[in-house]
Amino acid sequence: MHADTASRLDADILEFMDACLQKEHPKSYLIAVLHKIQQRYGYLCQSHMDQVAQHMQIPTAIISGVSTFYHFFRLQPRGKYSISICLGTACFVKGADKVLDAFRTELGIELGETTPDGLFSLESSRCLGVCALAPVVTINDKVYSKVNAKQVPELINTVKTEERV
Amino acid sequence: MKDINLIIDDQPVVVAENTTILHAAEKLGINIPRLCYHPDLSLEGACRICIVEVEGYRNFVPSCATPVSEGMRIRTNSPEIRQARRDLVELILDNHPRECQICERDGNCELQNLAYSLGVRERLFEGRRKLYDIEKSSPAVIRDAEKCILCRRCVRVCMEVQGVTNLSQLYRGVDTVVAPAYEQGMDESVCIACGQCINVCPVAAFLENSSTDEVWAALADSNKHVVAQIAPSIRAAIGEGFGLPPGTPMTGQTVTALRRLGFDAVFDTNFGADLTIVEEAHELLKRLKTKERLPLLTSCSSGWIKFMEHFYPEMIPYASTCRSPMSMLSVLLKTYYAKRTGIDPQNIVVVSIMPCTAKKFEAERREHQSPDGYPYTDIVLTTREFIWMVKSYGIDFARLPEEDFDSPLGYSTGAADLFGTTGGVMEAALRTAAEKLTGKPLVDLEFTQVRETRGLKEASIEIAGHTLNVAVANGLNNAKTILERVKKGDKTYHLIELMACPGGCIAGGGQPYPPDGHYVLDPEIARLRAGALYRIDEAKTVRVAHRNPFIEKLYKEFLETPGSAVAHKLLHTTYLPREPKGIK
Numbered sequence: 001m002h003a004d005t006a007s008r009l010d011a012d013i014l015e016f017m018d019a020c021l022q023k024e025h026p027k028s029y030l031i032a033v034l035h036k037i038q039q040r041y042g043y044l045c046q047s048h049m050d051q052v053a054q055h056m057q058i059p060t061a062i063i064s065g066v067s068t069f070y071h072f073f074r075l076q077p078r079g080k081y082s083i084s085i086c087l088g089t090a091c092f093v094k095g096a097d098k099v100l101d102a103f104r105t106e107l108g109i110e111l112g113e114t115t116p117d118g119l120f121s122l123e124s125s126r127c128l129g130v131c132a133l134a135p136v137v138t139i140n141d142k143v144y145s146k147v148n149a150k151q152v153p154e155l156i157n158t159v160k161t162e163e164r165v
Numbered sequence: 166m167k168d169i170n171l172i173i174d175d176q177p178v179v180v181a182e183n184t185t186i187l188h189a190a191e192k193l194g195i196n197i198p199r200l201c202y203h204p205d206l207s208l209e210g211a212c213r214i215c216i217v218e219v220e221g222y223r224n225f226v227p228s229c230a231t232p233v234s235e236g237m238r239i240r241t242n243s244p245e246i247r248q249a250r251r252d253l254v255e256l257i258l259d260n261h262p263r264e265c266q267i268c269e270r271d272g273n274c275e276l277q278n279l280a281y282s283l284g285v286r287e288r289l290f291e292g293r294r295k296l297y298d299i300e301k302s303s304p305a306v307i308r309d310a311e312k313c314i315l316c317r318r319c320v321r322v323c324m325e326v327q328g329v330t331n332l333s334q335l336y337r338g339v340d341t342v343v344a345p346a347y348e349q350g351m352d353e354s355v356c357i358a359c360g361q362c363i364n365v366c367p368v369a370a371f372l373e374n375s376s377t378d379e380v381w382a383a384l385a386d387s388n389k390h391v392v393a394q395i396a397p398s399i400r401a402a403i404g405e406g407f408g409l410p411p412g413t414p415m416t417g418q419t420v421t422a423l424r425r426l427g428f429d430a431v432f433d434t435n436f437g438a439d440l441t442i443v444e445e446a447h448e449l450l451k452r453l454k455t456k457e458r459l460p461l462l463t464s465c466s467s468g469w470i471k472f473m474e475h476f477y478p479e480m481i482p483y484a485s486t487c488r489s490p491m492s493m494l495s496v497l498l499k500t501y502y503a504k505r506t507g508i509d510p511q512n513i514v515v516v517s518i519m520p521c522t523a524k525k526f527e528a529e530r531r532e533h534q535s536p537d538g539y540p541y542t543d544i545v546l547t548t549r550e551f552i553w554m555v556k557s558y559g560i561d562f563a564r565l566p567e568e569d570f571d572s573p574l575g576y577s578t579g580a581a582d583l584f585g586t587t588g589g590v591m592e593a594a595l596r597t598a599a600e601k602l603t604g605k606p607l608v609d610l611e612f613t614q615v616r617e618t619r620g621l622k623e624a625s626i627e628i629a630g631h632t633l634n635v636a637v638a639n640g641l642n643n644a645k646t647i648l649e650r651v652k653k654g655d656k657t658y659h660l661i662e663l664m665a666c667p668g669g670c671i672a673g674g675g676q677p678y679p680p681d682g683h684y685v686l687d688p689e690i691a692r693l694r695a696g697a698l699y700r701i702d703e704a705k706t707v708r709v710a711h712r713n714p715f716i717e718k719l720y721k722e723f724l725e726t727p728g729s730a731v732a733h734k735l736l737h738t739t740y741l742p743r744e745p746k747g748i749k
């Protein structure tokens with residue numbers, strides 16, 4: 001449903017690419033262009049990367065190489081509920097890795113991925129500054145503190161129930 | 166340029182400034198082990214196998230990427246270096262399938278040879294293995310990422326020589342994989358099926374999509390009439406598979422080997438090449454007369470044609486509509502030959518032995534299927550696959566007696582042999598065009614201006630008051646250069662020969678891996694193989710395509726005249742722009 005929106009890139013992004021093409025090393029602006037697209041659409045879809053390829057005359061293999069190399073780039077849309085597990089030092093020693101594993105198993109997705117129904121996506125973060133509450137998980141703007149692996153299924157179910165209402 | 170004095174393994178040597186340690190050592194006869202390095206591709210420095218010890222340096226340095234400096238003292242074989250190199254190879258092996266005996270490259274693998282020569286005798290490292298499925302979407306090239314050692318030679322050849330840039334490294338660290346954009350299948354990508362990734366791969370991460378099983382099955386089926394055709398360049402390269410030096414012509418032995426394997430008849434793609442010239446020269450003369458759609462672009466190379474469809478669809482109207490010599494001959498085998506012999510074309514199996522992986526793709530194109538829906542060419546084998554079949558059958562190839570092709574679709578002129586090398590189609594076309602334009606037999610047959618295995622050649626040739634501006638490009642980066650010149654329009658070109666592979670078909674993606682003493686893409690191999698073709702041409706009495714007596718007969722009996730309606734229906738084809746669109 002949202003794997004590829006196939007929409008045309010917005011005019012200002014095309015203009016930005018045009019401006020980059022006027023510069024000395026136009027192809028070195030690829031990352032800047034990809035940042036702009038991710039900022040606007042939340043992720044990089046194939047159709048948008050194809051448009052960048054044609055507009056900037058950069059082979060798609062190169063764009064694909066760059067977009068998969070940097071963890072910053074998302075290749076799938078964010079889920080409606082973005083689950084972020086803090087893997088900062090304090091959370092980690094308090095068992096955040098086990099919490100992450102539980103989310104992985106429960107949702108059947110890896111970090112950076114989104115469930116097929118588009119409901120959940122899984123991300124990690126580094127230290128939210130509330131180490132006393134470790135391990136910390138955020139789901140969209142809501143902060144959950146002192147989470148342990150056993151609570152994960154229940155947490156997911158709560159969201160699903162709210163979603164149904 | 167300044168001279169630099171240095172000492173390698175206690176031997177003094179003087180080399181020019183900016184020489185790398187690797188090349189300086191070669192001057193002394195020291196071959197430093199290497200893996201990712203390739204003399205004709207950009208420097209990668211990825212594998213670190215070529216490390217050496219430099220006095221006063223804290224770390225070992227990669228000799229392929231380190232220039233010499235005055236007074237350097239280098240050790241290439243100290244115990245520490247030997248240990249470190251062995252460790253590096255062991256680490257690569259640790260992440261590599263342990264299945265040498267069942268691997269296509271067994272006995273012909275650079276990694277295997279390296280491991281042996283460095284003395285790897287046990288596997289000490291155990292780590293996480295990468296696991297991938299084999300990607301078999303393309304009829305031409307398959308990709309086995311599990312065997313890939315990330316040397317990036319394929320990435321470089323695809324970008325720097327072919328200008329296709331279909332391959333890149335995706336992801337990072339232990340997850341790094343070489344693949345087309347978005348990890349697409351090769352058949353969904355801009356891959357032009359040329360197979361140069363196979364040629365440069367040190368292991369078996371890229372291979373042709375093999376068809377030998379289908380050939381064995383057809384040969385064993387008594388209801389099938391199995392016929393073979395061999396491309397011009399096969400005869401010049403096949404000997405290398407049996408220990409003969411590059412450039413040993415083995416035409417007659419190849420025919421004998423095919424008969425011993427059980428083929429019912431053996432024909433020569435050369436006949437198709439002669440026919441191609443007759444049709445293409447007709448096309449050229451017509452366009453010269455009307456001054457329309459010039460330059461005429463040749464269409465024999467299926468890799469080039471796929472490249473044009475992805476990268477230069479605007480040039481499609483300029484391409485010759487002639488099918489490739491392979492496809493022309495296949496059409497004749499399922500029409501003319503079938504009629505003559507009274508065999509149902511559905512029971513004829515045409516097996517083409519080609520130097521090429523893109524021909525596997527061409528054979529499957531809809532344009533090369535009969536109106537009844539069967540393919541004109543049933544199976545395409547690369548030279549490598551055919552060599553394996555001959556060995557597997559226990560045929561002592563080098564000692565075979567020579568036999569002749571079956572008649573009449575096995576007779577060819579010297580012009581046809583030239584098709585196997587860059588410049589050859591051009592020369593063959595010029596011979597016929599010159600005779601047609603002057604109306605007289607040609608005295609000096611050799612157009613040496615278009616010979617040599619260089620990547621891009623231009624010449625202006627005077628024939629009967631006409632000046633023909635011609636160009637010859639091999640390797641698709643050179644094709645890009647010449648096509649951009651054509652588009653710029655500073656000069657009117659009349660005929661351009663394009664071949665996808667560097668050096669032409671003789672260095673095609675399906676040719677034998679290089680023998681000892683040569684490296685992959687070695688221009689010297691191309692030169693030697695081309696030499697064999699020029700010698701075959703020289704030795705023939707008829708050297709101009711349209712004077713092939715059987716071609717004349719074929720037109721009389723079957724095709725009417727060059728460019729006739731029936732010739733068009735059977736011998737010509739069409740092209741279509743292809744997605745994804747390539748980046749120029």
